[in-house]
Amino acid sequence: xxxxxxxxxxxxxxxxxxxxxxxxxxxxxxxxxxxxxxxxxxxxxxxxxxxxxxxxxxxxxxxxxxxxxxxxxxxxxxxxxxxxxxxxxxxxxxxxxxxxxxxxxxxxxxxxxxxxxxxxxxxxxxxxxxxxxxxxxxxxxxxxxxxxxxxxxxxxxxxxxxxxxxxxxxxxxxxxxxxxxxxxxxxxxxxxxxxxxxxxxxxxxxxxxxxxxxxxxxxxxxxxxxxxxxxxxxxxxxxxxxx
Amino acid sequence: xxxxxxxxxxxxxxxxxxxxxxxxxxxxxxxxxxxxxxxxxxxxxxxxxxxxxxxxxxxxxxxxxxxxxxxxxxxxxxxxxxxxxxxxxxxxxxxxxxxxxxxxxxxxxxxxxxxxxxxxxxxxxxxxxxxxxxxxxxxxxxxxxxxxxxxxxxxxxxxxxxxxxxxxxxxxxxxxxxxxxxxxxxxxxxxxxxxxxxxxxxxxxxxxxxxxxxxxxxxxxxxxxxxxxxxxxxxxxxxxxxxxxxxxxxxxxxxxxxxxxxxxxxxxxxxxxxxxxxxxxxxxxxxxxxxxxxxxxxxxxxxxxxxxxxxxxxxxxxxxxxxxxxxxxxxxxxxxxxxxxxxxxxxxxxxxxxxxxxxxxxxxxxxxxxxxxxxxxxxxxxxxxxxxxxxxxxxxxx
Numbered sequence: 001x002x003x004x005x006x007x008x009x010x011x012x013x014x015x016x017x018x019x020x021x022x023x024x025x026x027x028x029x030x031x032x033x034x035x036x037x038x039x040x041x042x043x044x045x046x047x048x049x050x051x052x053x054x055x056x057x058x059x060x061x062x063x064x065x066x067x068x069x070x071x072x073x074x075x076x077x078x079x080x081x082x083x084x085x086x087x088x089x090x091x092x093x094x095x096x097x098x099x100x101x102x103x104x105x106x107x108x109x110x111x112x113x114x115x116x117x118x119x120x121x122x123x124x125x126x127x128x129x130x131x132x133x134x135x136x137x138x139x140x141x142x143x144x145x146x147x148x149x150x151x152x153x154x155x156x157x158x159x160x161x162x163x164x165x166x167x168x169x170x171x172x173x174x175x176x177x178x179x180x181x182x183x184x185x186x187x188x189x190x191x192x193x194x195x196x197x198x199x200x201x202x203x204x205x206x207x208x209x210x211x212x213x214x215x216x217x218x219x220x221x222x223x224x225x226x227x228x229x230x231x232x233x234x235x236x237x238x239x240x241x242x243x
Numbered sequence: 244x245x246x247x248x249x250x251x252x253x254x255x256x257x258x259x260x261x262x263x264x265x266x267x268x269x270x271x272x273x274x275x276x277x278x279x280x281x282x283x284x285x286x287x288x289x290x291x292x293x294x295x296x297x298x299x300x301x302x303x304x305x306x307x308x309x310x311x312x313x314x315x316x317x318x319x320x321x322x323x324x325x326x327x328x329x330x331x332x333x334x335x336x337x338x339x340x341x342x343x344x345x346x347x348x349x350x351x352x353x354x355x356x357x358x359x360x361x362x363x364x365x366x367x368x369x370x371x372x373x374x375x376x377x378x379x380x381x382x383x384x385x386x387x388x389x390x391x392x393x394x395x396x397x398x399x400x401x402x403x404x405x406x407x408x409x410x411x412x413x414x415x416x417x418x419x420x421x422x423x424x425x426x427x428x429x430x431x432x433x434x435x436x437x438x439x440x441x442x443x444x445x446x447x448x449x450x451x452x453x454x455x456x457x458x459x460x461x462x463x464x465x466x467x468x469x470x471x472x473x474x475x476x477x478x479x480x481x482x483x484x485x486x487x488x489x490x491x492x493x494x495x496x497x498x499x500x501x502x503x504x505x506x507x508x509x510x511x512x513x514x515x516x517x518x519x520x521x522x523x524x525x526x527x528x529x530x531x532x533x534x535x536x537x538x539x540x541x542x543x544x545x546x547x548x549x550x551x552x553x554x555x556x557x558x559x560x561x562x563x564x565x566x567x568x569x570x571x572x573x574x575x576x577x578x579x580x581x582x583x584x585x586x587x588x589x590x591x592x593x594x595x596x597x598x599x600x601x602x603x604x605x606x607x608x609x610x611x612x613x614x615x616x617x618x619x620x621x622x623x624x625x626x627x628x629x630x631x632x633x634x635x636x637x638x639x640x641x
Contacts, residue, residue, distance in 0.1 A: 110553075127557050
């Protein structure tokens with residue numbers, strides 16, 4: 001098993017593949033409506049994420065970055081507009097179909113890791129595989145251990161999240177995102193809770209995943225320095241794409 | 244997924260201990276009440292072993308400190324017997340069916356001890372008046388006047404315990420009462436009747452034994468209990484006549500006439516009051532436990548919103564989230580029920596209260612089903628609530 005961390009400080013290789021759009025957002029609007037206030041979170045966003053790209057999304061707080069990531073991750077529905085995954089519009093998909101698509105195609109990495117404290121590291125990594133129909137426990141365990149091996153945590157399988165550092169927790173979260181073999185990883189400020197050394201380590205891991213394994217990565221970040229390492233930076237302001 | 248749920252519950256065992264305890268105690272309460280109710284239900288469907296319908300109980304009292312001579316009592320019985328509408332009369336002891344009196348002891352058959360057995364005194368007409376169903380031998384007859392040992396008729400359950408498959412009629416048993424001369428405490432079986440339930444509607448059959456009241460008995464009683472079989476449709480008018488007839492013999496004696504049916508209903512009410520009270524208290528406890536479970540689950544879900552959001556992001560559908568929380572509750576319930584079953588199983592294993600194993604098994608089954616239904620109902624709404632949590636919102640909250 002190839003350990004991605006072993007290469008993290010070496011020169012980046014070229015992306016594995018770049019073939020067509022894996023995610024396309026067309027005329028997306030997201031409006032949050034309360035009894036008294038209507039808040040436009042996203043305003044006519046048109047965005048295409050190509051297969052194998054590493055894209056970072058930047059903008060000030062409240063500009064709609066996380067909303068955009070939720071829409072891309074099929075966790076939320078746009079008020080209007082069309083989201084396509086692999087060329088298929090998901091507008092009419094049922095909750096079950098959307099869940100299945102998320103499980104197969106998308107891996108998530110969050111700023112606050114979102115590990116389940118009552119589960120061991122390997123059990124946390126197995127979580128997405130629990131929702132994959134027909135996958136047995138042995139296969140789940142093998143995939144989880146492989147994913148942990150990739151992020152350099154194969155020695156920590158039996159540990160619990162509380163026994164890990166922030167950087168290790170985020171690596172577990174990345175292993176969890178990888179375990180299902182997703183085409184896209186959506187990372188919401190993955191280095192936001194980490195110090196600069198740990199941040200660099202996690203960023204290196206994501207870059208390696210993108211370049212060596214061809215995983216498409218969309219990362220929301222406030223960190224200009226990290227964003228500049230990615231192939232494309234998309235900037236948002238007040239719900240609109242500005243660059 | 245089941246293994247995952249067990250792992251989650253096990254890793255949260257401290258947090259789940261209270262829930263498991265609540266479910267365990269609910270199970271124990273339901274098992275106890277269930278055993279009582281199922282026992283009552285099973286007994287209720289059993290025959291009484293006698294015909295209580297057209298039988299009245301006539302209590303004749305001689306008055307405070309007074310005794311009634313047997314000759315005068317026999318005169319009363321003859322006159323009551325002669326009344327139109329009266330089919331037969333029989334003298335018996337005061338532990339009449341459905342009364343609050345009882346008289347019981349143990350008997351011995353060559354060292355074999357009987358269980359506690361109800362004793363009844365009965366004259367030669369008693370079987371006909373009460374509609375007892377004879378299985379072997381005969382009821383008391385005048386030829387028993389010459390019997391050395393006191394003649395008895397026994398119930399079928401007493402017969403099975405004391406004589407097994409061997410012959411019972413003609414066999415002798417002793418009373419074993421240290422206060423009574425052993426020579427006079429001997430009894431000879433002349434007949435066997437069906438097992439009887441004479442305590443109340445919900446009582447189990449109990450071993451019973453009838454001792455013959457001899458016609459030449461010179462005991463002077465303070466109260467005589469007379470069972471009167473009447474023709475169908477008889478009512479208050481005949482009761483009046485009976486009272487007047489007794490008064491005609493001697494005005495000092497007072498009478499009370501009640502139908503056995505009234506006595507049965509009265510005893511039933513008396514028996515049901517504590518059972519209903521116990522059931523209501525149990526219901527109250529169970530409702531409290533259910534509300535507690537509901538609250539704990541609600542709180543649990545509010546504490547796990549981020550986890551719910553995460554699972555949704557990882558590919559769980561709303562239905563899968565709902566199923567997970569229901570499943571977790573079922574796992575917790577299973578652990579509580581297992582502990583409860585472990586305790587409940589001791590009752591049949593130790594032969595507690597002399598109830599059959601099948602009854603305890605039915606009560607365990609009923610309590611198990613009830614606990615699962617209660618916990619499933621309590622978990623249903625919180626689980627649906629969990630399924631409705633918006634993943635994007637839940638993930639952003641943390």
